[in-house]
Amino acid sequence: MFLTYQNPVYAYVKSPDQGAAEPVHHPLIVVGAGPVGMAAAIDAAMRGIDVLMLDEDNTVSVGSRAVCYSKRALEILDRLECAQPMIDKGVTWKLGKIFFRDELVSQFDLQPGEGHKIPAFINLQQYHMEETMVRRMSELDNLEVRWNNRVTSVENGAQRVRLNVETPDGPYALSCDWLIVADGANSPIREQLGLESKGQWFQDRFLIADVVMKAGFPPVRWFSFDPSYHPGYSSLLHRQPDDVWRLDFQLGWDADPEQEKRPENVIPRVKAMLGEDTEFELEWCSVYTFRCRRMEKFRYGRTLFVGDAAHQVSPFGARGANSGIQDTDNLLWKLKLVMDGAAPERLLDSYSDERVYAADENIMNSTRSTDFITPKSPVSRTFRDAVLELSRSLPFARALVNSGRLSDTAFLVDSQLNSEDNDAIPGDMVPGAVMADAPVQGVRGERWLLQTAGKGFVLYLYTENASALHEAVIAQLQSLAYARTALECILVAQQGTAAGLRTLHDSQGLFAERYAAEPGSCYLIRPDQHVCARWRSFDVSRVSAALAQATCNV
Amino acid sequence: MTLKTENNFHQPGKRFFRPYRPGDDFYQALIETHRDLSEAQSAKVNARLILLLSNHIGDLNILREAMAIARDAVVPGSDTD
Numbered sequence: 316m317f318l319t320y321q322n323p324v325y326a327y328v329k330s331p332d333q334g335a336a337e338p339v340h341h342p343l344i345v346v347g348a349g350p351v352g353m354a355a356a357i358d359a360a361m362r363g364i365d366v367l368m369l370d371e372d373n374t375v376s377v378g379s380r381a382v383c384y385s386k387r388a389l390e391i392l393d394r395l396e397c398a399q400p401m402i403d404k405g406v407t408w409k410l411g412k413i414f415f416r417d418e419l420v421s422q423f424d425l426q427p428g429e430g431h432k433i434p435a436f437i438n439l440q441q442y443h444m445e446e447t448m449v450r451r452m453s454e455l456d457n458l459e460v461r462w463n464n465r466v467t468s469v470e471n472g473a474q475r476v477r478l479n480v481e482t483p484d485g486p487y488a489l490s491c492d493w494l495i496v497a498d499g500a501n502s503p504i505r506e507q508l509g510l511e512s513k514g515q516w517f518q519d520r521f522l523i524a525d526v527v528m529k530a531g532f533p534p535v536r537w538f539s540f541d542p543s544y545h546p547g548y549s550s551l552l553h554r555q556p557d558d559v560w561r562l563d564f565q566l567g568w569d570a571d572p573e574q575e576k577r578p579e580n581v582i583p584r585v586k587a588m589l590g591e592d593t594e595f596e597l598e599w600c601s602v603y604t605f606r607c608r609r610m611e612k613f614r615y616g617r618t619l620f621v622g623d624a625a626h627q628v629s630p631f632g633a634r635g636a637n638s639g640i641q642d643t644d645n646l647l648w649k650l651k652l653v654m655d656g657a658a659p660e661r662l663l664d665s666y667s668d669e670r671v672y673a674a675d676e677n678i679m680n681s682t683r684s685t686d687f688i689t690p691k692s693p694v695s696r697t698f699r700d701a702v703l704e705l706s707r708s709l710p711f712a713r714a715l716v717n718s719g720r721l722s723d724t725a726f727l728v729d730s731q732l733n734s735e736d737n738d739a740i741p742g743d744m745v746p747g748a749v750m751a752d753a754p755v756q757g758v759r760g761e762r763w764l765l766q767t768a769g770k771g772f773v774l775y776l777y778t779e780n781a782s783a784l785h786e787a788v789i790a791q792l793q794s795l796a797y798a799r800t801a802l803e804c805i806l807v808a809q810q811g812t813a814a815g816l817r818t819l820h821d822s823q824g825l826f827a828e829r830y831a832a833e834p835g836s837c838y839l840i841r842p843d844q845h846v847c848a849r850w851r852s853f854d855v856s857r858v859s860a861a862l863a864q865a866t867c868n869v
Numbered sequence: 870m871t872l873k874t875e876n877n878f879h880q881p882g883k884r885f886f887r888p889y890r891p892g893d894d895f896y897q898a899l900i901e902t903h904r905d906l907s908e909a910q911s912a913k914v915n916a917r918l919i920l921l922l923s924n925h926i927g928d929l930n931i932l933r934e935a936m937a938i939a940r941d942a943v944v945p946g947s948d949t950d
Contacts, residue, residue, distance in 0.1 A: 683893050686900060694903045694911040698896075709938075714876035714892045726886045743886055 318527050318598050319557040320442060322374040325449065327463035329484050338477065338488035341367045342654065345495040346466050346504060348372075350381070350441065351622030351639030352497030353448040357395045358647040359495075360458035364654060367491070368458065369480060371465035371498075375445035378599045379525050382438050382555055383633035385722040386426065387749060388640040389433045390844070394769040398433065400447045405437030406554050411536040413718050415703040417543050421713040425721060430825045431752045432763040436721065438534070438555045441636070469494065469504050471618045493650060494618045497639075502624035510615065514608025514678070517629060519689045520566040522602050524581050525559050528595035532560075538718040540688075540703055544587035549688050549718075552588070559598055562588060565689060572602035605629045607678045607685075613667040619646060626674035631684035631719035634677040638722065642670050648842035652866060657800060662867040665732055673725035680720045687717035724749040727845065734839075734848035734861040742831035750844045751829040755819040758812060764826060765844060767819065772802045772862060773840040776853055777832035781818045782811030789813055791855045798859060800866050802839075807832070841865055872934040 332339040345356045348370035359366040384392075384401065392398040413421040426435035452458050463483055470477040476494040480487055496504045505512065537552040539545070551563035564584055566575055574580060581600050589595065609626035613619065622639030646666045652658035690696035705712035726747050727733070733746035744751060753764045761767055774795065778784055784806070792804035793815055806818045807826050821827055830838060839848040839861050848861035863869045878891035885891050902918075903911045923932055 680893070683897055687896070692903065692911075693908050694906070694915075695900050698899065702896075704942075705938075709874045711874055711876045711878075711892075714878075714889065715896055717889075717893065717896070720887075720889055720893070723887060748886075 318596055319559055320440065322377060322442065323446065323449075325373045325460075325462045327373060327483055328461070329482070330461055332489060333482065333484060333487040335487075338490045340475070341365065341489060341491045343367070343493045343495065343650070344369060344476075344478065344489065344491040345497060346370075347497035347499060347622075347624070348445075348449070348452075348460065348462075349376070349497060349499060349622065350444055350448065350636050351643060352495070353445070353452060354391065354395060354640045355495045355497060355621055355643040355647060356458055356460075357397070357448065357451055357455065358643055359650070360452075360455040361395065362647055362651040363457070364647075364651060365457045366459075367489075368452065368460045369464040369466060369478075370460070370462055373462040375449065376441040378601065379440035379442065379555060379559065379561065381441045381633070381636040382553065382561055383637075383722075384437050384439060384444065385633060385637040386431070386433050386435050387722070387724050388637040389437065390752070390765055391640050391644045393433060393765070394844075395451065397447050397451045401439055401444055402434065402437055404443055404447075404556055405439035406534045406556055407434040407437050408534040408536065408554070409435035410533075411538065411718070411721070413706075413716055414537070414539040414542065415706070416541050417539075418707065420703060420706040421716045430754050430823060432754075432765060433752070436633075438553055438561070440555055440557075440559065443556065466498075466504060468507055469618070471508060471616050473616065476617050492617065492654070495643075495646070496618060496620045496624050497622050498624055500623040500627045502620070504618075505610065505620065505624055508615070508618070510610060512608045512610045512625070512627065514606055514627070515682070516606045517604065517685055517689070518568040519685075520568060520570045520572060520575070520602055520604055521630075522564040522566055522570075522575050522581065522584070522600065524562045524564070524585055524600045525555070525598040526562060526585055526589075526595040527558055527598050528560060528589070528593060529558055530560065530589070530593065540718070541700075542588075545584070550588060551718075560595075564588075566602070570602070575602050576600055603630075607682050609671065609674045609678065613642070613670055614663050619650070619663065619666065621646065625670070626678065628677050628681040629685045630681075631688060632677075632681050633719075633722045634681050638673060638677050641673065641724065642666075644843045645670055652800070658866040658868060665730065665867065669725075669727050669730050669732075672727060672729065676725045677722075684717050684719045688719075730847075732841070732847055732865045732867075734857075734864050736849065738849065738851040740831050740836070740849055740851065742829070744830050744838065744846050744849065746846050746848055748846050750838075750840060750846060753821070753825040753829055754823050755807065755826065756822045757817070757819045759817070761819060764807075764819070767805055767817070768840050768844050769842060770803075771842055772800060772865070774802055774804045774858060775807050775830075775838045775840065776804060777807045777821075777827065777830070777834065777836040779809050779834050780811040781806045781808035781813045781816075784813045784816075788853065789816060792816060792853075795855065795858060795862075798862065799868065800862050802858070802862060839865070870928055870931060872931050872938070 343366045356368045409426045465481045468479045548565040553561040621642040728747040795802040835852040847865040
C-alpha cells in the first residue's frame, strides 16, 4: 500500500484470562497502544508495576501521522530506552524558515548552543516510532500486550475498575486497580463513561501529502505564507526519513475533502510547490480539520486519561503526541508511589492539575498559531499581513510571526507540589521547571545530567571540591536515602569525590551556568525531572519538608 | 530616543519563560479587541487606538519615524493588497 513502508502484523494470542470463571484482576491496565499509551505502559513496567496493555488493533499507525518529536518527549523516551533508535532513524532538525510571498522573512533556531544530549527535534513517521516502542515493550517481563482486544465497556468503581473486552474469540471480562485510558481523540472509553472533552472546532481544512522524492533540501521546517504557488493560503514542507517529505496545504473551509484527496488534484499542488520537473511519487494523503479541546479533569477516581483522549490541539506546533508523552511522565511516578502506599491518592489529583495547566498552555499556543495562520476576519488578515511585511526588516515584527510555536514544556510554577522559592536564585530553573540538561563527567561514566535523574527523587548539591565536603554534611545527605520517600543525593562539583556519594564533575561549567549554581546550591528534582525546590544552602529539614510537599505527605 | 524596533513586549510584574509569549499575548489581545466588529467599526477602533498610543508616546520625533515606516512602500493608487 505504501511505497516505503509495510505495516507489521502483531499476532493476537488468546489469554488464559479469557477462559477464567471470574474476571482476572490486574494492578494496572493501559488501553491504547499509540505512542502515549505505550509510553505509559513502558514507564509503569520500568518502575516495577505489573501492567497489561490492551489494543483494539494489531499493528502500528497506518500512515505517517505525527512526525515531529520534540526534545522533551525524546528525553522522556530516552529514559524509557526508546529514543536512540528513533534519533538514529529520524531526521534531526532545529531550524525553521518562514517565507511570505516567496521571500524569506524570518527564521528560528530551536536549540542554539551545545551541551544537550537530545536534539531540538526529529522528524520520524509515527509508525517507525511505534515499532521502536513495541520492541521495547517486548523486552519488559512485567508488561503484557494483548492485540485485537477492544474494550467495549468500563465500570469505574470505587474499589476497582471492571472492563468488558471483545476479541476474535469473543468477549471476556477483566478488572484492575487502576486504568490508564490512551484510546485517542475520539476516546470510546471517555464517551462510554459519559465524560466530555470540550472546546472549539476550527473552520478550515488542510491537505497532508507525503511524497517520496530525492531532493537536496536541507532538514529545515519550511513554512510559507501566501506563496505564489498557493496564493492566499499557507503551506509547510518537512523532511522525514526514507526520502519521504511531508507537505501540508491549507485549503480553506469550502474545499471538498473527497475531491482534494484524489491524486489528480493533489499532484498539481505538489508540482506547483516543488517545481514542474521534480520527480516524486505520492505516498499518502489525508484531508483534515481540527479542534482544540480538553476534559475538565484527567483523573476520575481510578481512571486516568492521557494524551489525545484527555486533550486535543491543532497540529501547528507539534503539541499533540509530544504533550501526551509528558502526561505519562508526570503520571507514572505518582501512580507508583500511590500503588506502593508511599503517597496518598490525592497525589494523582496533582497529575490532573499539572497536566490540565499544561494542556491549557498547549491549546492556547496552538490556537494562537491557528489564528495567525488562518485569520478569521478582514482586520485579522490586515494585521497578519502587516506583521509579515514589517518582518522583512524589523525584529519586533519577526518575533510576532507565528507559524506554530513548537512544542515546549510548561513551567508548573503554580503546582502544589512545589516548595517556596525564597532564595532569589536567578535563571529559569524555578520550582515547576523541567531540568535543563548539561554535560557532566561522572565517576560511573555518566555523561549527561539527565541520565542521573528520573528513577526516584534526586537532590543535586553543587560544591567546588567534593573532597572537601564536611563529614557531617555527607552523613546527612546519605541519611536521606533512608527517608520515607527515598532520595538520592548527587554532588555536582568542579573537582574531587566524596566517599559514599555519587559525584558528577561539571566539566564544561554548564551546570553552574544553567542552574545559576554557587557552592552550596541545592536542587530537589522529582522523578519526572521537574525541579520542585531549590536553595542556596543545604538544610536537611528543608529537604525533608520539600519531599513531603512533593508527595502530598503533609 | 529613536523608535524601538527590537522586540519590546513585556508586562511589569509578570515573568515570561518563553521569548514568544509576551508578543503573542499582545497579539491575541489586539485581535480580541476587534472580535465581532464590522470593518468600519474596526477602522474606528484602530484610529482610536493609534491616537491613544500616540499621546502616550508623545515624542513627535518617534511618532514621525513610525508614521514614515508605516507609510513606506504603500503607494497611492496601487491597491494590490
